Amino acid sequence: MKLLDRHKGSQAVSQNWHAELITQAMAEDVGCIMMQHSLWTKYGVTQESAKQRVELLLNQGEYGLGLRCGNKLAAFAIYGDKTFGDHGYLRLLGVDKMFVGQGLGGALLDLVEKDLGEHQIDRLFCLCNSENRGALRFYQNHGYAVVGRLPGWTQPHLDEVILVKRGLS
Numbered sequence: 558m559k560l561l562d563r564h565k566g567s568q569a570v571s572q573n574w575h576a577e578l579i580t581q582a583m584a585e586d587v588g589c590i591m592m593q594h595s596l597w598t599k600y601g602v603t604q605e606s607a608k609q610r611v612e613l614l615l616n617q618g619e620y621g622l623g624l625r626c627g628n629k630l631a632a633f634a635i636y637g638d639k640t641f642g643d644h645g646y647l648r649l650l651g652v653d654k655m656f657v658g659q660g661l662g663g664a665l666l667d668l669v670e671k672d673l674g675e676h677q678i679d680r681l682f683c684l685c686n687s688e689n690r691g692a693l694r695f696y697q698n699h700g701y702a703v704v705g706r707l708p709g710w711t712q713p714h715l716d717e718v719i720l721v722k723r724g725l726s
């Protein structure tokens with residue numbers, strides 16, 4: 558399956574934002590956003606490891622979608638369509654600190670859901686650190702339900718919460 562055909566080129570989602578595919582060449586910009594958030598730095602992610610990870614994920618066939626404000630990448634999402642069977646999995650979602658709380662995260666999440674839904678993928682899963690209260694509230698406000706917990710999943714002292722949204726297609 559090939560997702561994102563309709564995102565080829567650039568698509569206006571509001572007056573100030575443009576959605577675009579994230580390419581290998583943008584991996585460094587994604588890494589810059591990740592370095593702004595303790596969510597990733599506390600997992601030991603560095604600018605270089607973030608860049609390499611994004612390049613690898615895109616190479617492996619995951620999809621990348623970003624929102625650009627002017628000439629700056631302001632938000633990014635990396636996601637796939639092969640989790641728990643053939644369901645969607647939102648692997649990474651981040652907004653540049655300069656733009657948080659302005660609706661970009663929600664707009665990008667809507668676009669990811671729309672893209673999957675238009676390709677008959679009905680459910681989107683994601684993991685969220687149980688201490689990341691703001692992000693948990695963000696997902697729940699967008700219709701995600703907590704369906705499980707993974708104690709000590711990535712680090713012994715950190716739990717991950719499993720969230721899912723149904724009815725995308």
Ligand SMILES: CC(C)(COP(=O)(O)OP(=O)(O)OC[C@H]1O[C@@H](n2cnc3c(N)ncnc32)[C@H](O)[C@@H]1OP(=O)(O)O)[C@@H](O)C(=O)NCCC(=O)NCCS
Nearest residue numbers: 594650651652657658659660661662663685691692694695
């Ligand atoms: C979580 C995140 C993607 C939300 O994107 P956003 O563009 O700030 O979100 P929106 O403006 O669309 O929506 C605002 C909601 O996001 C949530 N939120 C989470 N962190 C926030 C922050 N630092 N500032 C403001 N809102 C935040 C709140 O629930 C807020 O809702 P409220 O107004 O009812 O409090 C973004 O804050 C971010 O990149 N956080 C760091 C990385 C992260 O936690 N990613 C998710 C990993 S599972």
